[in-house]
Amino acid sequence: MKLKNKLALTGAATMAALFLGLNANAARMDMVDVSNNNGYMSTAEYTSMRNEFGVKAVTVKISEGGTYKDPYAASNIANVQAAGMYINGYHFARYATKAQAIVEADFAGKTAKTAGLPVGAVLATDVEAEEQNNQSQATNDRNNAAFMKEIKKFGYRADIYTSGSWANNKMTIKGKTGWIAAYPYVVSGKNWYSTNHAWQWSSTAKFRISYGGFDVSQLNSNYYTADQKSTVKPTNKDAVKANNRKANRNIYHLAASAKWVKETKTYTLKTAVKLRTGASTSSNTITILPAGTTVKTDHAIIQGGYRWVRQPRFNGYGYLATGPSDNTLEYVKASASHTYYTIKSGDSWWTIAQRNGLNMTTLASQNGKTIYTTIYPGQRLVVQ
Structure with missing residues (x-):
């Protein structure tokens, strides 16, 4: 998921320094979300995330809209479970009506079952697309409620992922619900979104044996770790503290630059x-x-x-x-003068590069991204 939100005020460098100074523990890397854009993720990679970075839960992309199934969902689910961590899923929403929301929920639920997502896991709706941007808050609330009600029929717990700028603006996110993306280019020294289930605070986190940047979140409740069994805890507490501090310093650098x-x-x-x-x-x-x-x-x-x-x-x-x-x-x-390509559902860096006679790395680089950056339908890429 790459929304990636959020909130901008003045004095970013000063406020970021204040954040690191007042919050000795800084933001934690409790949960990681992954999709096909991260490629194949092994059990060893997830075990490293757990032991060295303190990751407790992984939320994997299951589906998008009414037709797209993430090809790595099943392997991600199996390997996360083999690493002894909590597993959840998310569906990238494309719905604009209540009827479409119900159809997408049915599709997501069936796809999750087939991929092996266990009963009791969270299956969140990722609401950040143009379809929802064009709706009123009341319409989005109605559609999200319909999706979540339907998803529960499959034995999953429901939640909403969206940006801080959309929360209680484009849709209602009440306390004790919600997974909110808000990157701390400016922070206050307080725990952001402490009344919500989770706060996604970075999309560029690095892990020792995994290549590329990852979305990481701090869990503010046990919602994403409940109703499932986690069999193993981190084995290197000193590394967890050091790696979390390093991740927060990287966020500060981005803010200042x-x-x-x-x-x-x-x-x-x-x-x-x-x-x-x-x-x-x-x-x-x-x-x-x-x-x-x-x-x-x-x-x-x-x-x-x-x-x-x-x-x-x-x-x-x-x-x-x-x-x-x-x-x-x-x-x-x-x-x-550039030629642009508009990303369609099911596209990947590889398919777009092949279609336009480019190397994947070159394609990503000329768009200011890496091949591990998540891309979404509707975005435009420079192809020549």
Whole structure:
């Protein structure tokens, strides 16, 4: 899952340092989520995560929409269980209506059963797609409730994964529910989302024998570790502490390194977007730009979990988010001409690279990503 959210305020470096100074334990790596984008994950890799990093639970991608089944779900489930950890699953939601939510829940439940997800595990709905962005909060609440009610018929426990910026904005996330993604480009020294089940705080965590960056979460309740048997605990407590501190330092580095780059572009908005006084979801709204508006921008930055662009105005500047942080800066000149490919359900780095005569690493690199970055249908990639 790569949402990856969140919240942006000013003084990121100062606040990040405050976080590390006040919270001696820092954020914990209690849970990892994986999908086909991580490739095949062995039992040895999961055992290392448990023993050296303190990972308690793994949540694996099961399905997406009404047709896509993650090809690594079954092996991930089996290998996590062999490592003695708790196992859960998630479904990437594409539903926009109650009827579609029920259909997707039935598909996800059947797919999870076939893949071996045990009864009692959590099967969360991952709600972050354009389909939900175009709905009202009331509609998303209705659809999410329908999905979760249906998923329980398969013996699974339900939950919602979404970003901090969508929680109680695009959908209602009550206390003692929810798995919230909010990357600490700015943090407060407090445990974020302490009243929710889990807080996903990084998408770039590194593990010793596993290649690439991973999504990691801190568990604030036992919801993702309940109703299943965990047979083994970490064997190297000193390594767990050291590795968690290192992971938090890496987040601090990312927070401090964000910078504006020149980018002259013209956007035509597909949906209404708030134009703000600063590059932050907490900044005041200047106006709401309706769908179809043409916006000319001169700079861009990734911070607070979003990709922001700056619009010159007669009396200063306006700022708007063009997407989540995985909508990476392209660093291209205005005169450059590129061919883009829009990702479809079932695509992978390998299939897109093969279709366009490219090496996977080259394709990922020219889009500012790695082959282990999760990609989603609807995103665009530069292919030449």
